[in-house]
Amino acid sequence: MSTSVTSATSGSPGATGKEPVAVVGIGQTKHVAARHDVSIAGLVREAATRALADAELTWADIDAVVIGKAPDFFEGVMMPELYLADALGAVGKPMLRVHTAGSVGGSTALVAAGLVAARVHRTVLTLAFEKQSESNAMWGLSLPVPFQQPLLAGAGGFFAPHVRAYMRRTGAPDGVGSLVAYKDRRNALKNPYAHLHEHDITLEKVQASPMLWDPIRYSETCPSSDGACAMVLTDRAGAARSPLPPAWVHGGAMRSEPTLFAGKDFVSPQAGKDCAADVYRQAGITDPRREIDAVEMYVPFSWYEPMWLENLGFAEEGGGWKLTEAGVTEIDGDLPVNPSGGVLSTNPIGASGMIRFAEAALQVRGGAGEHQVPGARRALGHAYGGGAQFFAMWLVGAQEPTT
Amino acid sequence: MTGPRTTGYARDVAVVAFAQSDHLRRTDELSEVEMVMPVLHEVLAATGLKAGEIGFTCSGSSDYLAGRAFSFTMTLDGVGAWPPISESHVEMDGAWALYEAWVKIQTGDADTALVYAYGKSSPGSVRDVLTRQLDPYYLAPLWPDSVALAALQAQALIDAGETDEPGLAAIAARSRADAGANPHAQLRGAVPHGDYQVRPLRTGDCPPVGDGVAAVVLAAGDLARQLCRRPAWITGIDHRIEAHGLGLRDLTDSPSTRTAAEHAGLFDAPVDTAELHAPFSSQEVVLRTALRLGDGVTINPSGGALAANPMMAAGLIRIGEAAARIHRGASDRAVAHATSGPCLQQNLVAVLEGDRA
Numbered sequence: 077m078s079t080s081v082t083s084a085t086s087g088s089p090g091a092t093g094k095e096p097v098a099v100v101g102i103g104q105t106k107h108v109a110a111r112h113d114v115s116i117a118g119l120v121r122e123a124a125t126r127a128l129a130d131a132e133l134t135w136a137d138i139d140a141v142v143i144g145k146a147p148d149f150f151e152g153v154m155m156p157e158l159y160l161a162d163a164l165g166a167v168g169k170p171m172l173r174v175h176t177a178g179s180v181g182g183s184t185a186l187v188a189a190g191l192v193a194a195r196v197h198r199t200v201l202t203l204a205f206e207k208q209s210e211s212n213a214m215w216g217l218s219l220p221v222p223f224q225q226p227l228l229a230g231a232g233g234f235f236a237p238h239v240r241a242y243m244r245r246t247g248a249p250d251g252v253g254s255l256v257a258y259k260d261r262r263n264a265l266k267n268p269y270a271h272l273h274e275h276d277i278t279l280e281k282v283q284a285s286p287m288l289w290d291p292i293r294y295s296e297t298c299p300s301s302d303g304a305c306a307m308v309l310t311d312r313a314g315a316a317r318s319p320l321p322p323a324w325v326h327g328g329a330m331r332s333e334p335t336l337f338a339g340k341d342f343v344s345p346q347a348g349k350d351c352a353a354d355v356y357r358q359a360g361i362t363d364p365r366r367e368i369d370a371v372e373m374y375v376p377f378s379w380y381e382p383m384w385l386e387n388l389g390f391a392e393e394g395g396g397w398k399l400t401e402a403g404v405t406e407i408d409g410d411l412p413v414n415p416s417g418g419v420l421s422t423n424p425i426g427a428s429g430m431i432r433f434a435e436a437a438l439q440v441r442g443g444a445g446e447h448q449v450p451g452a453r454r455a456l457g458h459a460y461g462g463g464a465q466f467f468a469m470w471l472v473g474a475q476e477p478t479t
Numbered sequence: 480m481t482g483p484r485t486t487g488y489a490r491d492v493a494v495v496a497f498a499q500s501d502h503l504r505r506t507d508e509l510s511e512v513e514m515v516m517p518v519l520h521e522v523l524a525a526t527g528l529k530a531g532e533i534g535f536t537c538s539g540s541s542d543y544l545a546g547r548a549f550s551f552t553m554t555l556d557g558v559g560a561w562p563p564i565s566e567s568h569v570e571m572d573g574a575w576a577l578y579e580a581w582v583k584i585q586t587g588d589a590d591t592a593l594v595y596a597y598g599k600s601s602p603g604s605v606r607d608v609l610t611r612q613l614d615p616y617y618l619a620p621l622w623p624d625s626v627a628l629a630a631l632q633a634q635a636l637i638d639a640g641e642t643d644e645p646g647l648a649a650i651a652a653r654s655r656a657d658a659g660a661n662p663h664a665q666l667r668g669a670v671p672h673g674d675y676q677v678r679p680l681r682t683g684d685c686p687p688v689g690d691g692v693a694a695v696v697l698a699a700g701d702l703a704r705q706l707c708r709r710p711a712w713i714t715g716i717d718h719r720i721e722a723h724g725l726g727l728r729d730l731t732d733s734p735s736t737r738t739a740a741e742h743a744g745l746f747d748a749p750v751d752t753a754e755l756h757a758p759f760s761s762q763e764v765v766l767r768t769a770l771r772l773g774d775g776v777t778i779n780p781s782g783g784a785l786a787a788n789p790m791m792a793a794g795l796i797r798i799g800e801a802a803a804r805i806h807r808g809a810s811d812r813a814v815a816h817a818t819s820g821p822c823l824q825q826n827l828v829a830v831l832e833g834d835r836a
Contacts, residue, residue: 093587094587146548147542150548151615154541154611155541158819158821159612161721161824166720168720168734169719171720171825172569172571172578172718174569174570183567187582190583190585190586190588194583196488196582330565330567331564335556336556
């Protein structure tokens, strides 16, 4: 038996020692309803070149490209990574394409981080995008009759009953969702890349907006955006050369469970709980409410903020809405949630998860500008997808991890 | 017993089990979940592991073949992902899902992985469907189909003197005769070379359209030895992509395959077996040169993609077939190759080795 085999199996998982992974470059496009001025290739290249410029690196410094997006039907291009290889400087390099539904932006970043952690590559470009104006996401997601119920058009129809179940279960009052939307839309005004900049937003306007899928109002839903987000991930040596402070990955995990089965808890899926627990274990977090300074949470419909606060362990069961109502999740609150404005203000679906991960990294680098949470040292990026069945999360910190 | 050559990777990882469906022209009576489940059960049974004991699961598929968004969410049900599992999906051939799983094991976050891939091409016209993977602004609107593009490549090879039509026919005949020994193949035994589809390619030069599933279990180190009598160690694996535009490439060559092979250590020692994902006979000519395969190498003893080409699974099957030969003792060092995109745009190369007695 070779010595490498012996060493590889001498301990438990993780015994081999992972390379620390650092985020040294972040780039986003200004997210808008329709980018008529660029092709899909132009859109992704814009985010990628910004991430490279942020890291003060060139295409030649990139060893591999990992790209993600939500369904190919959203743009009508099958396996767009093939066409995008040139635009992303991937020619001659490895290029991997990830697709895990709405969580894909997070999963894509984790796959890229894995390449560095495994020491397969030293510096990796990861990017996620959606150019929803090329097609119609509503119909891209509406599955053909007779294979599903015809009234499930769009994601809101799927999630609204689970919000109602949350309200019944916890006794949350009607107005909590509006508070989340009002907060996130105000936060978005501080983020130059956010899609929705509603300068005249008021709580009354949110509350008066039309009911779409009871109890979810129009102003409590995410927009449909064109946009891309890119990050440059690198190893310890690469981080040492970084011109700006890096964000270090302290933990990352993915979890999945089936779409529909007896016993599935749509209000607080087990896969989300398990995923968060794994990330906290890796990062040495025992009290997330006290030890995490900012959260970029995947909240496409306002009510998912209180729901995920419980699912992620920031509040006890039934207590998520109380944190929201008390203002804890405001940008100047004790636990800021979505200081960027979140998915409620910007939703290029395939990129939304990566934006959460990138915004978490921006916070711990101190680079979030007007929406910076002062002194943020540890931040959580969170994404979910499918029928609340796919989860991807990472926890990033300003300090290099000690374990 | 001596182990495989030192890989330079953090951990030694092997293919310890492989299973595939029978590949069929149509499977109208089966949903994708029904297609996938028996193969998953078979591959797990070969190792004695249960879905919940697997460290990481990764799949490859394409929504465009399924004709619906998020199609992989349904096949996840076939895995039995409860309690929740650590899982991911690539919208690519399962060979790339295997690569993602291999990386996951290299990080130490998992010791085992279940990799599966599936595709049903029968509900639509796969020649038309594949045009949708071309540049959406300039090329896709012209609807150039996959056989026509492969014919351009074949003609370029003939013009360059690399092969001729009888040479292509010989590749097709060998592949389909070899498939006679493969109970899963879609086309088995000698098959007529047929009429021209798009000159210079005849029916026999083109892959059959069909439906199928493949699954592999990976394991690290001593665990691999516990799960498999003769593990197929992945001593090297790499993949590379080329420019998309066919006018930007020399279609008679495959530099991405060569680069991937170099990084996988293929050229460090001879191989006895090659499983090549060459859906068209002419592409075997290109790959044989890029991988420097001599006459002594057994190429596609399974019959290859000319005998069964289930989209999204055919590349993973190449790795599985190569591994299975090592498991059986029929090979000591094999190369497996997978491709994606028009005219071999993206290529993955894996080198597999068995322990020497």
